[in-house]
Amino acid sequence: MNRRVYLDHNASTPVHPEVLQAMLPYFSERFGNPSSVHGFGRESREGIDTAREQIAAFLKVSKDEIVFTSGGTESDNLGIKGVAAARRTGHIITSQIEHHAVLRTVQTLEQEGFTATYLPVDGDGMVSPDDVRTALRPDTIVVSLMGANSEVGTLQPIREVGRITREAGVPLHVDGVQTFGKVPIDVEASGIDLLSFSGHKIYGPKGVAGLYIRKGTKMASIQHGGEHERRRRAGTENVAGIVGLGKAVEIRAREMGEEATRLTALRDRLWQGVRDGVDEVRLNGHATQRLPGTCNMCFRNVESESIVLGLDLKGIGVSAGSACTSGNVEPSYVLVAMGIPLDWAMGSVRSSLGHATSTEDIDYVIESIVPLVAKLRTQSPVGAGRP
Protein backbone atom coordinates (compact mmCIF):
# COMPACT_ATOMS: atom_id res chain seq x y z
CA MET A 1 0.00 0.00 0.00
CA ASN A 2 1.40 3.32 -1.05
CA ARG A 3 1.77 6.13 1.41
CA ARG A 4 -0.96 8.75 0.78
CA VAL A 5 0.05 12.38 0.76
CA TYR A 6 -2.49 15.12 0.13
CA LEU A 7 -0.89 18.31 -1.19
CA ASP A 8 -3.91 20.05 -2.65
CA HIS A 9 -5.05 22.15 0.32
CA ASN A 10 -5.58 25.23 -1.85
CA ALA A 11 -8.33 23.23 -3.57
CA SER A 12 -9.94 21.93 -0.39
CA THR A 13 -9.11 20.76 3.13
CA PRO A 14 -10.44 17.99 5.36
CA VAL A 15 -12.98 19.05 7.97
CA HIS A 16 -11.30 19.42 11.36
CA PRO A 17 -12.69 16.87 13.88
CA GLU A 18 -13.66 19.69 16.28
CA VAL A 19 -15.53 21.39 13.44
CA LEU A 20 -17.43 18.21 12.65
CA GLN A 21 -18.36 17.75 16.32
CA ALA A 22 -19.63 21.33 16.50
CA MET A 23 -21.75 20.83 13.38
CA LEU A 24 -23.35 17.48 14.16
CA PRO A 25 -26.12 18.65 16.56
CA TYR A 26 -27.34 21.10 13.91
CA PHE A 27 -28.45 18.39 11.53
CA SER A 28 -31.09 16.59 13.58
CA GLU A 29 -31.22 18.06 17.10
CA ARG A 30 -31.08 21.82 16.56
CA PHE A 31 -32.73 21.71 13.19
CA GLY A 32 -35.24 24.56 13.47
CA ASN A 33 -35.43 27.35 10.97
CA PRO A 34 -33.36 30.16 12.46
CA SER A 35 -36.00 32.64 11.32
CA SER A 36 -38.68 30.92 13.45
CA VAL A 37 -39.59 32.57 16.72
CA HIS A 38 -40.05 29.36 18.74
CA GLY A 39 -37.41 27.57 20.80
CA PHE A 40 -36.39 25.27 17.96
CA GLY A 41 -35.67 28.24 15.76
CA ARG A 42 -33.88 30.09 18.56
CA GLU A 43 -31.51 27.15 19.06
CA SER A 44 -30.48 27.35 15.41
CA ARG A 45 -30.23 31.13 15.57
CA GLU A 46 -27.85 30.84 18.53
CA GLY A 47 -25.54 28.66 16.44
CA ILE A 48 -25.43 31.29 13.70
CA ASP A 49 -24.95 34.12 16.19
CA THR A 50 -22.00 32.32 17.80
CA ALA A 51 -20.38 31.74 14.42
CA ARG A 52 -20.85 35.36 13.44
CA GLU A 53 -19.22 36.44 16.70
CA GLN A 54 -16.31 34.04 16.19
CA ILE A 55 -15.62 35.43 12.73
CA ALA A 56 -16.12 39.07 13.77
CA ALA A 57 -13.68 38.57 16.66
CA PHE A 58 -11.14 37.00 14.30
CA LEU A 59 -11.36 39.91 11.86
CA LYS A 60 -11.79 42.49 14.65
CA VAL A 61 -14.95 43.84 13.03
CA SER A 62 -18.57 44.22 14.07
CA LYS A 63 -20.68 41.07 13.78
CA ASP A 64 -23.22 43.01 11.73
CA GLU A 65 -20.58 43.35 9.03
CA ILE A 66 -20.47 39.57 8.37
CA VAL A 67 -22.80 38.01 5.78
CA PHE A 68 -22.93 34.25 5.26
CA THR A 69 -23.08 32.82 1.74
CA SER A 70 -22.89 29.47 -0.01
CA GLY A 71 -19.27 29.66 -1.11
CA GLY A 72 -16.35 31.85 -2.07
CA THR A 73 -17.79 32.26 -5.56
CA GLU A 74 -21.05 33.65 -4.19
CA SER A 75 -19.14 35.94 -1.85
CA ASP A 76 -17.16 37.33 -4.79
CA ASN A 77 -20.35 37.74 -6.82
CA LEU A 78 -22.14 39.48 -3.96
CA GLY A 79 -19.22 41.76 -3.21
CA ILE A 80 -18.70 42.97 -6.77
CA LYS A 81 -22.21 42.78 -8.18
CA GLY A 82 -23.59 44.19 -4.95
CA VAL A 83 -21.54 47.35 -5.35
CA ALA A 84 -22.31 47.47 -9.08
CA ALA A 85 -26.06 47.09 -8.47
CA ALA A 86 -26.00 50.00 -6.05
CA ARG A 87 -24.15 52.24 -8.52
CA ARG A 88 -25.79 51.02 -11.78
CA THR A 89 -22.89 52.24 -13.90
CA GLY A 90 -19.18 52.72 -13.64
CA HIS A 91 -15.68 51.29 -13.91
CA ILE A 92 -14.20 48.26 -12.14
CA ILE A 93 -10.51 47.53 -11.57
CA THR A 94 -9.27 44.00 -11.07
CA SER A 95 -6.26 41.94 -12.12
CA GLN A 96 -5.58 39.45 -14.89
CA ILE A 97 -4.87 36.62 -12.44
CA GLU A 98 -8.03 36.69 -10.33
CA HIS A 99 -10.07 33.56 -9.71
CA HIS A 100 -12.76 32.96 -12.31
CA ALA A 101 -15.33 33.86 -9.64
CA VAL A 102 -14.07 37.44 -9.94
CA LEU A 103 -12.97 37.50 -13.60
CA ARG A 104 -16.23 36.15 -14.99
CA THR A 105 -18.28 38.32 -12.65
CA VAL A 106 -16.51 41.42 -13.93
CA GLN A 107 -16.79 40.21 -17.54
CA THR A 108 -20.53 39.73 -17.05
CA LEU A 109 -20.83 43.25 -15.68
CA GLU A 110 -18.97 44.51 -18.75
CA GLN A 111 -21.68 42.94 -20.91
CA GLU A 112 -24.21 44.86 -18.83
CA GLY A 113 -22.52 48.18 -19.61
CA PHE A 114 -19.90 48.55 -16.90
CA THR A 115 -16.30 49.07 -17.96
CA ALA A 116 -13.28 47.27 -16.54
CA THR A 117 -9.50 47.38 -16.31
CA TYR A 118 -7.62 44.12 -15.84
CA LEU A 119 -4.27 44.99 -14.33
CA PRO A 120 -1.16 43.05 -15.36
CA VAL A 121 1.18 41.37 -12.88
CA ASP A 122 4.95 41.14 -12.76
CA GLY A 123 7.02 37.96 -13.13
CA ASP A 124 6.28 37.04 -9.52
CA GLY A 125 2.53 37.40 -10.03
CA MET A 126 2.25 40.68 -8.14
CA VAL A 127 0.10 43.66 -9.00
CA SER A 128 1.77 47.07 -8.80
CA PRO A 129 0.00 49.52 -6.48
CA ASP A 130 1.10 52.26 -8.89
CA ASP A 131 -0.87 50.52 -11.63
CA VAL A 132 -3.94 50.63 -9.40
CA ARG A 133 -3.42 54.36 -8.86
CA THR A 134 -3.02 54.95 -12.60
CA ALA A 135 -6.10 52.89 -13.46
CA LEU A 136 -8.39 54.74 -11.06
CA ARG A 137 -10.94 56.95 -12.78
CA PRO A 138 -13.56 59.33 -11.46
CA ASP A 139 -16.20 56.72 -12.27
CA THR A 140 -14.36 53.76 -10.69
CA ILE A 141 -16.86 52.01 -8.39
CA VAL A 142 -14.76 49.17 -6.95
CA VAL A 143 -11.28 47.66 -6.99
CA SER A 144 -11.26 43.88 -6.61
CA LEU A 145 -7.96 42.09 -5.91
CA MET A 146 -7.21 38.67 -4.49
CA GLY A 147 -5.28 38.44 -1.23
CA ALA A 148 -3.18 35.65 -2.68
CA ASN A 149 -3.26 33.76 -5.94
CA SER A 150 -4.40 30.17 -5.50
CA GLU A 151 -2.02 28.78 -8.11
CA VAL A 152 1.28 30.41 -7.26
CA GLY A 153 0.51 31.77 -3.79
CA THR A 154 1.86 35.27 -4.34
CA LEU A 155 0.50 37.69 -1.74
CA GLN A 156 -0.78 40.94 -3.22
CA PRO A 157 0.26 44.28 -1.69
CA ILE A 158 -3.23 44.82 -0.28
CA ARG A 159 -2.14 47.33 2.34
CA GLU A 160 -0.56 49.63 -0.27
CA VAL A 161 -3.53 49.23 -2.60
CA GLY A 162 -5.89 49.89 0.33
CA ARG A 163 -4.17 53.20 1.05
CA ILE A 164 -4.70 54.24 -2.55
CA THR A 165 -8.35 53.18 -2.76
CA ARG A 166 -9.19 54.74 0.59
CA GLU A 167 -7.58 57.99 -0.51
CA ALA A 168 -9.66 57.85 -3.68
CA GLY A 169 -12.83 56.92 -1.81
CA VAL A 170 -13.28 53.74 -3.86
CA PRO A 171 -14.37 50.51 -2.12
CA LEU A 172 -11.76 47.73 -2.07
CA HIS A 173 -12.99 44.16 -2.41
CA VAL A 174 -10.46 41.48 -1.52
CA ASP A 175 -10.99 37.88 -2.53
CA GLY A 176 -9.45 36.47 0.62
CA VAL A 177 -10.41 32.86 0.01
CA GLN A 178 -6.75 31.77 -0.05
CA THR A 179 -5.45 34.11 2.66
CA PHE A 180 -8.25 34.05 5.26
CA GLY A 181 -7.15 31.85 8.15
CA LYS A 182 -3.69 31.33 6.67
CA VAL A 183 -2.02 34.72 7.04
CA PRO A 184 -3.03 37.71 9.18
CA ILE A 185 -5.60 40.05 7.62
CA ASP A 186 -6.14 43.47 9.12
CA VAL A 187 -9.18 44.88 7.34
CA GLU A 188 -8.84 48.25 9.08
CA ALA A 189 -5.13 48.82 8.40
CA SER A 190 -5.48 47.43 4.87
CA GLY A 191 -8.47 49.56 3.98
CA ILE A 192 -10.52 46.54 2.99
CA ASP A 193 -14.23 47.27 2.53
CA LEU A 194 -15.32 43.84 1.31
CA LEU A 195 -13.60 40.53 2.08
CA SER A 196 -14.62 37.15 0.68
CA PHE A 197 -13.71 34.07 2.69
CA SER A 198 -14.59 30.40 2.50
CA GLY A 199 -15.02 27.47 4.89
CA HIS A 200 -13.52 24.53 3.07
CA LYS A 201 -10.10 26.11 2.54
CA ILE A 202 -9.62 26.32 6.31
CA TYR A 203 -10.74 22.87 7.53
CA GLY A 204 -14.42 23.86 7.57
CA PRO A 205 -17.19 22.38 5.45
CA LYS A 206 -17.87 23.01 1.78
CA GLY A 207 -20.89 25.06 0.73
CA VAL A 208 -20.47 27.81 3.30
CA ALA A 209 -18.54 31.05 3.16
CA GLY A 210 -18.88 34.67 4.05
CA LEU A 211 -18.42 38.24 3.01
CA TYR A 212 -17.25 41.00 5.31
CA ILE A 213 -19.03 44.23 4.33
CA ARG A 214 -17.68 47.35 5.99
CA LYS A 215 -20.48 49.37 7.53
CA GLY A 216 -21.44 52.17 5.18
CA THR A 217 -20.39 50.40 2.00
CA LYS A 218 -23.00 51.17 -0.63
CA MET A 219 -24.39 47.77 -1.60
CA ALA A 220 -27.52 46.22 -3.06
CA SER A 221 -28.52 42.61 -2.60
CA ILE A 222 -28.28 40.40 -5.67
CA GLN A 223 -30.41 37.54 -4.39
CA HIS A 224 -33.96 38.34 -3.42
CA GLY A 225 -36.35 36.71 -1.02
CA GLY A 226 -36.68 36.85 2.75
CA GLU A 227 -35.15 39.16 5.29
CA HIS A 228 -32.14 36.95 6.00
CA GLU A 229 -28.68 38.35 6.73
CA ARG A 230 -30.12 41.81 7.30
CA ARG A 231 -31.61 41.76 3.79
CA ARG A 232 -28.20 41.40 2.22
CA ARG A 233 -28.49 37.72 1.27
CA ALA A 234 -31.88 36.08 1.06
CA GLY A 235 -32.28 32.37 1.75
CA THR A 236 -32.53 30.11 4.79
CA GLU A 237 -29.11 29.86 6.35
CA ASN A 238 -26.95 26.72 6.11
CA VAL A 239 -26.93 26.49 9.89
CA ALA A 240 -24.67 23.47 10.36
CA GLY A 241 -22.26 24.84 7.77
CA ILE A 242 -22.18 28.27 9.37
CA VAL A 243 -21.56 26.72 12.81
CA GLY A 244 -18.72 24.72 11.24
CA LEU A 245 -17.26 27.82 9.59
CA GLY A 246 -17.32 29.67 12.91
CA LYS A 247 -15.58 26.81 14.68
CA ALA A 248 -13.01 26.49 11.90
CA VAL A 249 -12.20 30.19 12.25
CA GLU A 250 -11.84 29.84 16.01
CA ILE A 251 -9.33 27.02 15.46
CA ARG A 252 -7.44 28.97 12.83
CA ALA A 253 -7.07 31.88 15.24
CA ARG A 254 -5.39 29.43 17.60
CA GLU A 255 -3.21 27.54 15.12
CA MET A 256 -2.57 29.85 12.18
CA GLY A 257 0.63 31.53 13.31
CA GLU A 258 2.57 28.44 14.30
CA GLU A 259 1.34 26.52 11.29
CA ALA A 260 2.43 29.26 8.89
CA THR A 261 6.00 28.98 10.20
CA ARG A 262 5.97 25.19 9.93
CA LEU A 263 4.46 25.11 6.43
CA THR A 264 6.83 27.77 5.14
CA ALA A 265 9.77 25.58 6.19
CA LEU A 266 8.20 22.49 4.60
CA ARG A 267 7.33 24.37 1.41
CA ASP A 268 10.95 25.53 1.13
CA ARG A 269 12.21 22.01 1.89
CA LEU A 270 10.11 20.69 -1.00
CA TRP A 271 11.47 23.27 -3.42
CA GLN A 272 15.08 22.77 -2.35
CA GLY A 273 14.78 18.99 -2.59
CA VAL A 274 13.28 19.12 -6.07
CA ARG A 275 15.71 21.78 -7.26
CA ASP A 276 18.65 19.70 -6.07
CA GLY A 277 17.39 16.61 -7.90
CA VAL A 278 15.92 17.95 -11.14
CA ASP A 279 17.38 20.06 -13.95
CA GLU A 280 15.36 22.77 -15.62
CA VAL A 281 12.86 23.39 -12.86
CA ARG A 282 11.72 26.81 -11.68
CA LEU A 283 9.72 28.08 -8.75
CA ASN A 284 6.72 30.21 -9.63
CA GLY A 285 5.47 33.03 -7.48
CA HIS A 286 7.21 35.43 -5.14
CA ALA A 287 10.19 34.00 -3.24
CA THR A 288 9.00 35.26 0.13
CA GLN A 289 5.70 37.15 -0.25
CA ARG A 290 3.85 33.90 -0.77
CA LEU A 291 1.30 31.73 1.02
CA PRO A 292 3.04 29.56 3.61
CA GLY A 293 2.04 26.21 2.11
CA THR A 294 2.11 26.89 -1.63
CA CYS A 295 4.88 25.62 -3.89
CA ASN A 296 4.26 25.90 -7.63
CA MET A 297 7.02 24.52 -9.84
CA CYS A 298 7.46 24.35 -13.60
CA PHE A 299 9.29 21.41 -15.14
CA ARG A 300 10.47 22.39 -18.57
CA ASN A 301 9.41 20.18 -21.46
CA VAL A 302 7.36 17.84 -19.30
CA GLU A 303 3.59 17.94 -19.48
CA SER A 304 2.12 18.65 -16.06
CA GLU A 305 -0.68 16.12 -16.28
CA SER A 306 1.78 13.29 -16.75
CA ILE A 307 3.52 14.38 -13.54
CA VAL A 308 0.20 14.59 -11.71
CA LEU A 309 -0.75 11.10 -12.90
CA GLY A 310 2.66 9.69 -12.00
CA LEU A 311 2.44 11.16 -8.49
CA ASP A 312 -1.18 10.02 -8.16
CA LEU A 313 0.02 6.47 -8.75
CA LYS A 314 2.36 7.00 -5.80
CA GLY A 315 -0.55 8.12 -3.63
CA ILE A 316 0.32 11.81 -3.88
CA GLY A 317 -2.34 14.40 -4.68
CA VAL A 318 -1.08 17.59 -6.35
CA SER A 319 -2.67 19.73 -9.05
CA ALA A 320 -1.68 20.47 -12.63
CA GLY A 321 -1.26 24.03 -13.82
CA SER A 322 -2.40 23.24 -17.31
CA ALA A 323 -5.66 21.39 -17.65
CA CYS A 324 -6.53 19.22 -20.61
CA THR A 325 -10.24 19.33 -21.28
CA SER A 326 -11.69 17.66 -24.34
CA GLY A 327 -8.26 17.34 -25.86
CA ASN A 328 -7.54 21.03 -25.61
CA VAL A 329 -4.81 22.16 -23.27
CA GLU A 330 -4.47 25.73 -22.20
CA PRO A 331 -1.52 26.76 -20.08
CA SER A 332 -2.53 28.42 -16.85
CA TYR A 333 -3.68 31.99 -17.52
CA VAL A 334 -1.96 32.98 -14.31
CA LEU A 335 1.43 31.74 -15.52
CA VAL A 336 0.85 33.30 -18.94
CA ALA A 337 0.10 36.66 -17.28
CA MET A 338 3.34 36.27 -15.33
CA GLY A 339 5.21 35.97 -18.63
CA ILE A 340 6.35 32.39 -18.14
CA PRO A 341 7.28 30.81 -21.50
CA LEU A 342 5.02 28.07 -22.84
CA ASP A 343 7.61 25.27 -22.68
CA TRP A 344 7.83 25.91 -18.95
CA ALA A 345 4.20 26.83 -18.26
CA MET A 346 2.88 23.56 -19.69
CA GLY A 347 4.78 21.67 -17.01
CA SER A 348 3.54 23.43 -13.90
CA VAL A 349 2.60 21.49 -10.80
CA ARG A 350 1.17 23.03 -7.63
CA SER A 351 1.69 21.50 -4.23
CA SER A 352 -0.29 23.11 -1.43
CA LEU A 353 0.56 21.89 2.04
CA GLY A 354 -1.65 21.80 5.08
CA HIS A 355 -2.21 20.90 8.69
CA ALA A 356 -1.37 17.20 8.37
CA THR A 357 1.64 17.58 6.06
CA SER A 358 4.79 16.20 7.66
CA THR A 359 8.50 16.32 6.88
CA GLU A 360 8.29 12.63 5.94
CA ASP A 361 5.51 13.44 3.46
CA ILE A 362 7.64 16.11 1.80
CA ASP A 363 10.66 13.81 1.60
CA TYR A 364 8.46 11.11 0.05
CA VAL A 365 7.21 13.58 -2.55
CA ILE A 366 10.78 14.62 -3.39
CA GLU A 367 11.83 10.95 -3.65
CA SER A 368 8.89 10.34 -5.98
CA ILE A 369 9.02 13.39 -8.19
CA VAL A 370 12.76 13.40 -8.99
CA PRO A 371 12.87 9.98 -10.72
CA LEU A 372 9.42 10.54 -12.24
CA VAL A 373 10.50 13.70 -14.05
CA ALA A 374 13.73 12.02 -15.14
CA LYS A 375 11.75 9.08 -16.55
CA LEU A 376 9.27 11.32 -18.37
CA ARG A 377 12.15 13.28 -19.87
CA THR A 378 13.86 10.14 -21.21
CA GLN A 379 10.62 9.43 -23.07
CA SER A 380 10.29 12.96 -24.33
CA PRO A 381 11.11 13.97 -27.90
CA VAL A 382 11.53 17.59 -26.85
CA GLY A 383 14.24 19.20 -24.80
CA ALA A 384 16.62 16.86 -22.97
CA GLY A 385 15.25 13.71 -24.65
CA ARG A 386 15.85 14.92 -28.21
CA PRO A 387 18.06 12.56 -30.21
Added chain:
Amino acid sequence: MQYSPTLIDHFRNPRNAGVMREPDGVGEEEFTECMDLARFYLRVRDGRVEEARFQAYGCGPTLAACSAGTEIAAGFTLEDLATVPPARIEAAVGGLPPERRHAALVVAGALRAAARDALARNGRG
Protein backbone atom coordinates in the same frame (compact mmCIF):
# COMPACT_ATOMS: atom_id res chain seq x y z
CA MET B 1 -10.13 10.89 -14.28
CA GLN B 2 -10.55 7.10 -14.26
CA TYR B 3 -8.12 5.11 -16.40
CA SER B 4 -8.03 1.37 -17.14
CA PRO B 5 -5.52 -0.88 -15.35
CA THR B 6 -3.92 -1.58 -18.75
CA LEU B 7 -3.36 2.13 -19.38
CA ILE B 8 -1.94 2.61 -15.90
CA ASP B 9 0.41 -0.35 -16.41
CA HIS B 10 1.72 1.11 -19.69
CA PHE B 11 2.20 4.50 -18.01
CA ARG B 12 4.00 2.97 -15.03
CA ASN B 13 6.10 0.57 -17.07
CA PRO B 14 6.46 2.01 -20.55
CA ARG B 15 7.56 -0.51 -23.15
CA ASN B 16 10.15 0.46 -25.75
CA ALA B 17 10.62 4.05 -24.60
CA GLY B 18 13.47 6.09 -26.03
CA VAL B 19 15.29 6.72 -29.24
CA MET B 20 16.32 4.01 -31.76
CA ARG B 21 19.62 4.24 -33.57
CA GLU B 22 19.51 4.00 -37.38
CA PRO B 23 15.81 3.22 -37.70
CA ASP B 24 14.24 2.10 -40.97
CA GLY B 25 11.37 4.53 -40.51
CA VAL B 26 10.53 7.51 -38.34
CA GLY B 27 7.23 9.32 -38.02
CA GLU B 28 5.62 11.76 -35.71
CA GLU B 29 2.29 13.40 -35.12
CA GLU B 30 1.42 16.45 -33.13
CA PHE B 31 -1.99 17.15 -31.68
CA THR B 32 -1.80 20.89 -31.75
CA GLU B 33 -4.88 21.52 -29.62
CA CYS B 34 -3.12 20.08 -26.59
CA MET B 35 0.47 20.16 -27.85
CA ASP B 36 0.93 16.41 -27.46
CA LEU B 37 3.69 15.00 -29.63
CA ALA B 38 4.40 11.33 -30.39
CA ARG B 39 7.34 10.01 -32.38
CA PHE B 40 7.88 6.38 -33.43
CA TYR B 41 10.99 4.64 -34.74
CA LEU B 42 10.66 1.39 -36.67
CA ARG B 43 13.07 -1.45 -37.33
CA VAL B 44 11.77 -3.38 -40.36
CA ARG B 45 12.61 -6.81 -41.71
CA ASP B 46 10.99 -8.31 -44.83
CA GLY B 47 8.29 -5.68 -44.89
CA ARG B 48 7.22 -6.27 -41.30
CA VAL B 49 7.91 -4.22 -38.19
CA GLU B 50 10.45 -6.07 -36.07
CA GLU B 51 10.73 -3.47 -33.34
CA ALA B 52 9.15 -0.10 -32.56
CA ARG B 53 10.30 2.53 -30.06
CA PHE B 54 8.74 5.82 -29.05
CA GLN B 55 9.34 9.24 -27.61
CA ALA B 56 6.42 11.37 -26.48
CA TYR B 57 5.47 14.64 -24.86
CA GLY B 58 2.01 14.72 -23.43
CA CYS B 59 -0.40 13.65 -20.76
CA GLY B 60 -0.38 10.22 -19.13
CA PRO B 61 -2.80 8.58 -21.59
CA THR B 62 -0.69 9.70 -24.56
CA LEU B 63 2.48 8.26 -23.03
CA ALA B 64 0.66 5.01 -22.21
CA ALA B 65 -0.85 4.82 -25.72
CA CYS B 66 2.64 5.22 -27.22
CA SER B 67 3.89 2.31 -25.15
CA ALA B 68 0.94 0.18 -26.27
CA GLY B 69 1.48 1.40 -29.83
CA THR B 70 4.98 -0.08 -29.95
CA GLU B 71 3.58 -3.48 -28.97
CA ILE B 72 0.83 -3.26 -31.58
CA ALA B 73 3.27 -2.26 -34.32
CA ALA B 74 5.60 -5.19 -33.83
CA GLY B 75 4.63 -7.86 -36.37
CA PHE B 76 2.50 -5.54 -38.50
CA THR B 77 3.25 -5.24 -42.20
CA LEU B 78 4.15 -1.68 -43.14
CA GLU B 79 1.07 -1.51 -45.36
CA ASP B 80 -1.21 -2.46 -42.48
CA LEU B 81 0.54 -0.13 -40.05
CA ALA B 82 0.16 2.70 -42.56
CA THR B 83 -3.60 2.48 -42.05
CA VAL B 84 -3.78 1.56 -38.38
CA PRO B 85 -6.94 3.13 -36.93
CA PRO B 86 -7.09 5.06 -33.62
CA ALA B 87 -9.66 2.54 -32.34
CA ARG B 88 -6.94 -0.15 -32.40
CA ILE B 89 -4.77 2.01 -30.12
CA GLU B 90 -7.65 2.85 -27.83
CA ALA B 91 -8.53 -0.82 -27.44
CA ALA B 92 -4.91 -1.64 -26.61
CA VAL B 93 -4.98 0.62 -23.55
CA GLY B 94 -8.32 -0.69 -22.35
CA GLY B 95 -10.29 2.33 -23.56
CA LEU B 96 -9.92 6.06 -23.06
CA PRO B 97 -12.18 8.62 -21.38
CA PRO B 98 -13.88 10.78 -24.06
CA GLU B 99 -11.77 13.82 -23.18
CA ARG B 100 -8.55 11.83 -23.68
CA ARG B 101 -9.39 10.21 -27.05
CA HIS B 102 -6.78 12.44 -28.65
CA ALA B 103 -4.16 10.06 -27.22
CA ALA B 104 -5.25 7.38 -29.70
CA LEU B 105 -5.40 9.90 -32.56
CA VAL B 106 -1.88 11.18 -32.04
CA VAL B 107 -0.39 7.71 -31.58
CA ALA B 108 -2.15 6.22 -34.59
CA GLY B 109 -1.12 9.22 -36.67
CA ALA B 110 2.53 8.89 -35.65
CA LEU B 111 2.60 5.13 -36.30
CA ARG B 112 1.08 5.65 -39.76
CA ALA B 113 3.64 8.36 -40.49
CA ALA B 114 6.51 6.07 -39.42
CA ALA B 115 5.16 3.27 -41.61
CA ARG B 116 4.85 5.61 -44.61
CA ASP B 117 8.41 6.80 -44.03
CA ALA B 118 9.69 3.21 -43.98
CA LEU B 119 7.76 2.41 -47.16
CA ALA B 120 9.16 5.51 -48.86
CA ARG B 121 12.71 4.58 -47.90
CA ASN B 122 12.11 1.18 -49.47
CA GLY B 123 10.79 2.81 -52.60
CA ARG B 124 7.33 1.45 -51.92
CA GLY B 125 5.76 4.54 -50.54
